[in-house]
Amino acid sequence: MTADNPYIPYFATIEDNWYETGGDRCIKTFKVVFDDPAVRDSWSHKPGQCAMIGVLGEGESMISISCSPTEGKFLRFSVMKMGKVTQALHKLETGDKITVRGPYGNSFPVDDWQGKKILTIGGGIGQAPLRPIVEYVKANREKYAGLTMIYGARSSGDLCFKGEFDEMSKCDDLSCHLTIDIEEEDWSHNVGFVPQMLLDLNPAPENTVAVTCGPPIMIRFVLENLKKLGFSDEQIYTTLENRMKCGIGKCGRCNAGGMYVCKDGPVFSYAVLKDIPEAFA
Amino acid sequence: MSAMLLNKEKWPEFVKKLTGKNLWAPKLDGEAMRFAPVAEGEEVSLDYGNTRVPPKGATFPQTETMYRFLVGNMEIEEPKMDEELVLLGVRPCDARAMKIIEKLFRWDYDDPYYLKRRELVTLVGLACTEPGLNCFCSSVGGAPDSSEGLDLLIYDLGDRFLLEAVTVKGETLIAETKELLTDSDASAVKAKDKLMADAGAKIRRTVDHDGIPEGLPGLWEDPLWKSVSASCIGCGTCTYLCPTCHCFDIQDEVEGFEGRRCRMWDSCMFEEYTLHTSGHNTRPTRRERTRNRINHKYNYFVDKFDVIACVGCGRCINLCPVNIDIVEILRRVKEAL
Numbered sequence A: 001m002t003a004d005n006p007y008i009p010y011f012a013t014i015e016d017n018w019y020e021t022g023g024d025r026c027i028k029t030f031k032v033v034f035d036d037p038a039v040r041d042s043w044s045h046k047p048g049q050c051a052m053i054g055v056l057g058e059g060e061s062m063i064s065i066s067c068s069p070t071e072g073k074f075l076r077f078s079v080m081k082m083g084k085v086t087q088a089l090h091k092l093e094t095g096d097k098i099t100v101r102g103p104y105g106n107s108f109p110v111d112d113w114q115g116k117k118i119l120t121i122g123g124g125i126g127q128a129p130l131r132p133i134v135e136y137v138k139a140n141r142e143k144y145a146g147l148t149m150i151y152g153a154r155s156s157g158d159l160c161f162k163g164e165f166d167e168m169s170k171c172d173d174l175s176c177h178l179t180i181d182i183e184e185e186d187w188s189h190n191v192g193f194v195p196q197m198l199l200d201l202n203p204a205p206e207n208t209v210a211v212t213c214g215p216p217i218m219i220r221f222v223l224e225n226l227k228k229l230g231f232s233d234e235q236i237y238t239t240l241e242n243r244m245k246c247g248i249g250k251c252g253r254c255n256a257g258g259m260y261v262c263k264d265g266p267v268f269s270y271a272v273l274k275d276i277p278e279a280f281a
Numbered sequence B: 001m002s003a004m005l006l007n008k009e010k011w012p013e014f015v016k017k018l019t020g021k022n023l024w025a026p027k028l029d030g031e032a033m034r035f036a037p038v039a040e041g042e043e044v045s046l047d048y049g050n051t052r053v054p055p056k057g058a059t060f061p062q063t064e065t066m067y068r069f070l071v072g073n074m075e076i077e078e079p080k081m082d083e084e085l086v087l088l089g090v091r092p093c094d095a096r097a098m099k100i101i102e103k104l105f106r107w108d109y110d111d112p113y114y115l116k117r118r119e120l121v122t123l124v125g126l127a128c129t130e131p132g133l134n135c136f137c138s139s140v141g142g143a144p145d146s147s148e149g150l151d152l153l154i155y156d157l158g159d160r161f162l163l164e165a166v167t168v169k170g171e172t173l174i175a176e177t178k179e180l181l182t183d184s185d186a187s188a189v190k191a192k193d194k195l196m197a198d199a200g201a202k203i204r205r206t207v208d209h210d211g212i213p214e215g216l217p218g219l220w221e222d223p224l225w226k227s228v229s230a231s232c233i234g235c236g237t238c239t240y241l242c243p244t245c246h247c248f249d250i251q252d253e254v255e256g257f258e259g260r261r262c263r264m265w266d267s268c269m270f271e272e273y274t275l276h277t278s279g280h281n282t283r284p285t286r287r288e289r290t291r292n293r294i295n296h297k298y299n300y301f302v303d304k305f306d307v308i309a310c311v312g313c314g315r316c317i318n319l320c321p322v323n324i325d326i327v328e329i330l331r332r333v334k335e336a337l
């Protein structure tokens, strides 16, 4: 990401890291800081943008920046252990270095949403791109008419960012609704699928923007249910996740119809998305 | 821009002058014609149809080192790119293709590798007098004598060549070989015009793409995609050897402590191209992949860059092992509109 070569990454040091979830496909969050102070100062990203993070010798992966710029001069990435690169990332600890290039893609139009109620509906690792919206709204509460967050996962152990939700319930204009698929002992929140929880909460579409990220099957039913609740296509946003390599619209692989998800996306309003062939492939 | 004549007797000398400049020309490599370096004193014959492998590798190598590093060492070394290159005998369609994909490599982010190589290369074209069986350049904005993307264009007039400079680089080549050249004259221009009119008339295949870019989205679920892709074996030949195909993969290679990150040609006709680690594939069968190939060239690229990303070189038709034919696919598309 030097001025004349967008493929050259910056180096960043892991300042802190922790596991969000366990199991084979565990999710680890890395808090990183750029080594170069000039990059630290000049870097700016918006909620919804991503970065190519990697390990030299292993490769790079596109990962959502899971923090809001309002949180400070660091970046957070929550990475699910999948294949080559994400496994290599999982081996890293505080003090180790990763490569970062970006920020890439468009973003959630949070500025256009000022004055509105924000409804986020997330599932599993899908909360990673939504978290920056939540944090952004929390940091600019006077500018928004409130935030409702619905977040679900298979089990309580599969929910990310758990410690962060408690304070939300203390504020009138913020509400957080957690759900898990299957009943568990000591679970005081909802049990059931995310799309059903959305219907049960029955949020009014007036002056509201709904944003949803999660597994494709969840998104499909959430979209259906948002329509049932009376949300218009323009009020609904989601992100696409296609296989990526370059992140800058060159390597060709991330297209959904005529859209390059790495540049034209990953954020799309449903009004745009519904006309993109392959979007739900 | 100047136009000059080169007597064919002087051709070896002309080539010799260019070999001082890292010259590449079509050569037989096994059974395939491809561009390869020409040694000093080596003969270059322009007596060929088109190379099997397009010259796109001059600006977009099949494998290219993006940067080098030592494992565990946080330093990155970019490769030096400063060697100039002259390609002699580039067909107009292939030069057009380079110009077309340059639009993508300039889109928003400048791709430093492509653009640097483009700057370092001089393209000396050869107008086609005997179009191939499956050429259809004139249907998609090209012509046997299109100069788009070229620096210099050569016409074979029988006993002599006519050289037309297209860019400053071409002008420079003419200046550097001046003592071998004579001024063009009216008879040469007349001969050229006749030659090119004849060449154009020899193109047998045509594509009527009127309405196709706008019409393709409406044919998304059309049964034609299944039938035109039924025999495809997913070998990727049609895309590897296509001069406008520009998709690439990025991989790290490590030997001992020495590592490099490189990019290499990839193909949307491969199953792995869109396969997620989870097993989910957004284009699970050849139907979706073929549909994407045609849409990319005749719809998406047109939408973004206002030009069809197919120059009608015919390679994908000539070389597909199961005879899948893009002209035929486009005819089916047109019919279904």
Ligand SMILES: Cc1cc2nc3c(=O)[nH]c(=O)nc-3n(C[C@H](O)[C@H](O)[C@H](O)COP(=O)(O)OP(=O)(O)OC[C@H]3O[C@@H](n4cnc5c(N)ncnc54)[C@H](O)[C@@H]3O)c2cc1C
Residues within 6 Å of the ligand: A050, A059, A060, A061, A062, A063, A064, A065, A078, A079, A080, A081, A082, A083, A084, A085, A086, A087, A125, A128, A129, A240, A241, A242, A243, A244, A245, A266, B275, B276, B277, B278
């Ligand atoms: C816009 C966007 C945002 C993402 N955000 C996150 C996030 O916040 N956290 C997270 O854990 N994951 C995220 N992913 C998915 C993540 O990029 C893949 O899981 C990761 O690239 C897998 O790489 P790997 O080397 O571990 O797996 P391998 O199987 O070894 O990788 C092979 C290649 O497959 C591709 N690939 C495989 N699966 C995916 C996938 N699901 N999406 C995209 N490319 C894939 C990559 O190009 C990768 O280089 C995101 C993907 C996209 C496109």
Ligand code: SF4
Residues within 6 Å of the ligand: B238, B241, B242, B243, B244, B245, B297, B309, B310, B311, B312, B313, B314, B315, B316, B317, B326
């Ligand atoms: S699609 Fe086929 S005919 Fe068109 S430029 Fe590519 S190889 Fe040539």
Ligand code: SF4
Residues within 6 Å of the ligand: B231, B232, B233, B234, B235, B236, B237, B238, B239, B269, B319, B320, B321, B322, B323, B324
């Ligand atoms: S060359 Fe033919 S068989 Fe091979 S991928 Fe292309 S269409 Fe399929």
Ligand code: FES
Residues within 6 Å of the ligand: A243, A244, A245, A246, A247, A248, A249, A250, A251, A252, A253, A254, A255, A260, A261, A262, A263
């Ligand atoms: S990731 Fe390369 S074009 Fe989008």
